Amino acid sequence: MTAHDTTLTRPNAPVTTYRYDDFDAAFVKERVAEFREQVRRRLAGNLTEDEFRPFRLMNGLYLQLHAYMLRVAIPYGTLSARQMRRLADIADKYDRGYGHFTTRQNLQYNWPKLVDTPDILEALAEVEMHAIQTSGNCIRNVTADHFAGVAPDEIEDPRPTAEFLRQWSSAHPEFSFLPRKFKIAVTGAAHDRAAVKVHDIGLALVKNDAGEIGYQVYVGGGLGRTPFVAKLIRDFVARADLLAYLEAIMRVYNRFGRRDNKYKARIKILVHEKGIDAVREAVEAEFAGMDRAVFSYDPAEFERIAAYFTPPPYEALPADSEKLRAARVAHPAFGNFVEVNVAPHKAPGYAIVTVSLKPVGGIPGDATSAQMRVLADASERFGFGELRISHEQNVILPHVKQDDLFDLWKLLDAAGLATANAGLVSDIISCPGLDYCSLATARSIPIAQAISKRFADLSRQRRIGKLGIKISGCINACGHHHVGAIGILGLEKKGQESYQITLGGDPTFSANVGELLGPGVTAEQVPDVIEHIVDFYLAERQEGESFIETWRRIGHARFKDVLRREGEDGAGI
Amino acid sequence: MAAFKHPQILLASSLADGEVLFLGAAGWERDHAKARVARDAGEASALEAFGKAEIAANRVVDVYLADVEIGADGVPTPLHYREKMRIKGPSVRLDLGKQASGGA
Numbered sequence: 001m002t003a004h005d006t007t008l009t010r011p012n013a014p015v016t017t018y019r020y021d022d023f024d025a026a027f028v029k030e031r032v033a034e035f036r037e038q039v040r041r042r043l044a045g046n047l048t049e050d051e052f053r054p055f056r057l058m059n060g061l062y063l064q065l066h067a068y069m070l071r072v073a074i075p076y077g078t079l080s081a082r083q084m085r086r087l088a089d090i091a092d093k094y095d096r097g098y099g100h101f102t103t104r105q106n107l108q109y110n111w112p113k114l115v116d117t118p119d120i121l122e123a124l125a126e127v128e129m130h131a132i133q134t135s136g137n138c139i140r141n142v143t144a145d146h147f148a149g150v151a152p153d154e155i156e157d158p159r160p161t162a163e164f165l166r167q168w169s170s171a172h173p174e175f176s177f178l179p180r181k182f183k184i185a186v187t188g189a190a191h192d193r194a195a196v197k198v199h200d201i202g203l204a205l206v207k208n209d210a211g212e213i214g215y216q217v218y219v220g221g222g223l224g225r226t227p228f229v230a231k232l233i234r235d236f237v238a239r240a241d242l243l244a245y246l247e248a249i250m251r252v253y254n255r256f257g258r259r260d261n262k263y264k265a266r267i268k269i270l271v272h273e274k275g276i277d278a279v280r281e282a283v284e285a286e287f288a289g290m291d292r293a294v295f296s297y298d299p300a301e302f303e304r305i306a307a308y309f310t311p312p313p314y315e316a317l318p319a320d321s322e323k324l325r326a327a328r329v330a331h332p333a334f335g336n337f338v339e340v341n342v343a344p345h346k347a348p349g350y351a352i353v354t355v356s357l358k359p360v361g362g363i364p365g366d367a368t369s370a371q372m373r374v375l376a377d378a379s380e381r382f383g384f385g386e387l388r389i390s391h392e393q394n395v396i397l398p399h400v401k402q403d404d405l406f407d408l409w410k411l412l413d414a415a416g417l418a419t420a421n422a423g424l425v426s427d428i429i430s431c432p433g434l435d436y437c438s439l440a441t442a443r444s445i446p447i448a449q450a451i452s453k454r455f456a457d458l459s460r461q462r463r464i465g466k467l468g469i470k471i472s473g474c475i476n477a478c479g480h481h482h483v484g485a486i487g488i489l490g491l492e493k494k495g496q497e498s499y500q501i502t503l504g505g506d507p508t509f510s511a512n513v514g515e516l517l518g519p520g521v522t523a524e525q526v527p528d529v530i531e532h533i534v535d536f537y538l539a540e541r542q543e544g545e546s547f548i549e550t551w552r553r554i555g556h557a558r559f560k561d562v563l564r565r566e567g568e569d570g571a572g573i
Numbered sequence: 574m575a576a577f578k579h580p581q582i583l584l585a586s587s588l589a590d591g592e593v594l595f596l597g598a599a600g601w602e603r604d605h606a607k608a609r610v611a612r613d614a615g616e617a618s619a620l621e622a623f624g625k626a627e628i629a630a631n632r633v634v635d636v637y638l639a640d641v642e643i644g645a646d647g648v649p650t651p652l653h654y655r656e657k658m659r660i661k662g663p664s665v666r667l668d669l670g671k672q673a674s675g676g677a
């Protein structure tokens with residue numbers, strides 16, 4: 001099989017995603033058969049829930065507030081039109097006609113039946129998808145920059161590395177039962193769109209003075225109840241050493257990581273308690289002493305994988321499209337869309353389009369099966385049949401000709417997918433919260449909806465500029481609230497839903513955990529408080545400053561003070 | 574056991590499809606209005622014991638008691654917002670969950 005095997009896809013849709021080889025396909029098929037048998041035994045009463053739980057979690061199946069939930073892996077967020085279509089078909093046949101895209105570049109179904117899950121997994125396997133390692137104390141789905149391979153600021157496409165790591169970590173016997181789950185993210189660009197510093201291990205591709213490409217390695221980041229920004233453990237790891245170096249880190253974590261308390265079992269706690277220098281010393285000692293040969297990094301294998309991610313056959317085009325310029329002038333709504341949701345592309349005449357899954361008042365990250373099909377069609381007509389899921393819970397079309405943008409926009413608009421708010425106030429990351437999640441202490445989706453309705457006016461949003469609001473329904477921080485410029489955390493206080501607000505979080509290379517604004521507020525008060533914060537920023541900002549820049553310049557205390565004074569007038573914070 | 578302060582009902586999730594169930598007079602019900610209400614600690618432990626047996630029989634999972642108040646119509650409504658949500662379905666999608674079929 002090759003990367004561009006046309007028998008597997010439509011002739012007009014060359015695919016630039018990784019293809020399973022026979023081994024992969026057989027492995028996934030075997031896992032489905034195994035799970036089918038486990039489900040059968042569970043339903044027949046031969047397995048208790050305690051015996052069955054680890055098996056279902058190994059296949060991404062949770063039990064939630066109203067139903068089961070299935071988490072499907074979308075490795076490094078890349079998928080083909082055919083896979084997107086299959087996700088839509090599964091939503092229709094086995095779920096309620098929609099899916100929820102998450103900050104870990106996965107898709108969650110909220111209503112599958114236990115009895116149907118083996119069939120769902122089989123339907124996924126047919127299009128080279130699965131739910132393996134989307135749960136459990138293993139190395140989870142490796143995530144990557146959603147602009148991988150197309151961003152102009154890129155040193156190298158991070159996906160071959162991510163795929164390489166996926167193959168290394170999948171069913172790795174030593175790392176299938178770690179003290180806790182383990183998350184790795186990779187970025188290959190100058191600007192970090194993969195939030196590498198809030199992962200257990202973050203990898204940034206770099207070029208050294210000799211012009212060789214290698215990795216900057218960060219370790220010990222993570223959100224949850226104790227958020228930490230990762231520390232740099234090594235400035236440069238040569239590609240040939242990558243697996244061995246990661247093995248060394250994992251071994252040190254496995255040996256010294258705490259197991260006495262599940263909340264302290266993450267590598268971030270080890271790094272925090274021992275200090276990065278001690279951890280580095282241990283890792284370097286392990287790395288120096290180990291038999292690296294067994295971590296058979298094989299450059300040929302890396303090249304084989306990388307070949308799957310070669311750029312699609314772009315046409316030679318002028319850098320700027322005259323057609324696009326004219327359409328922007330003629331159709332202001334389209335012009336706004338281009339200004340906000342379209343990003344520059346490596347290849348002349350092309351563009352990267354962010355399709356927002358955050359319509360005003362909508363549920364962040366949800367897409368109906370009809371919308372998934374529109375996106376699949378759009379990617380085939382306008383983007384070589386390739387799509388991405390971003391950790392901001394949006395869908396990316398990575399290779400659209402500038403000449404085609406207007407036609408694409410019309411298609412998206414008709415499907416309710418053309419909201420021009422990427423990166424703006426209403427492009428909110430929100431976890432499912434108490435509307436679905438059994439761990440939640442408060443709702444988060446209605447808060448996102450209320451804020452996005454309050455700021456419904458898109459021209460006002462553009463005036464406000466880039467501002468990331470992120471919401472979680474409990475301290476596990478699935479909604480990344482710690483790294484939101486404005487973060488919102490739902491808690492329970494005296495039997496009521498209560499929301500804590502933080503400011504100044506940042507998920508990029510300049511990562512920062514947000515600072516608390518004050519005591520919690522009620523759900524009704526949240527939009528008012530956010531509006532006060534935004535108004536204060538608008539009054540204080542200097543020319544060209546983003547929210548986070550103003551916050552950094554004038555300091556947290558000023559925001560706190562103003563809100564306190566506002567509170568005396570009834571804002572309640 | 575904690576002191577008995579409020580009437581209670583027994584909740585569970587169906588093993589086969591994950592739907593929220595309530596223990597009623599004659600077995601598991603999908604509508605909380607049909608839930609059997611425990612009015613003292615003795616009745617509550619009887620519900621719990623039944624729940625444990627049902628777990629052992631692999632019909633349900635995640636069984637627990639929830640405090641309720643009894644409305645004028647005799648229908649028990651959970652006191653905590655978490656279970657208030659569970660008897661209906663997601664508050665953001667009224668077309669999904671029990672509320673969609675008029676069960677709540």
Ligand code: HEM
Nearest residue numbers: 102103104198222223224430431432436437439476477478
């Ligand atoms: C409703 C189903 C979900 C359940 C039961 C769940 C469970 C959890 C748990 C238990 C944690 C804490 C583990 C830790 O210590 O790191 C966690 C963290 C996290 N989850 Fe979820 N989650 C769910 C949905 C989601 C969704 C929808 C997203 C994305 C929108 C997500 C993304 C994350 C992220 C990014 C973290 C932070 C972990 C870290 O940085 O270390 N999860 N989740």
Ligand code: SF4
Nearest residue numbers: 431437440473474478
């Ligand atoms: S942050 Fe909490 S409430 Fe939200 S999805 Fe994660 S575990 Fe559930």
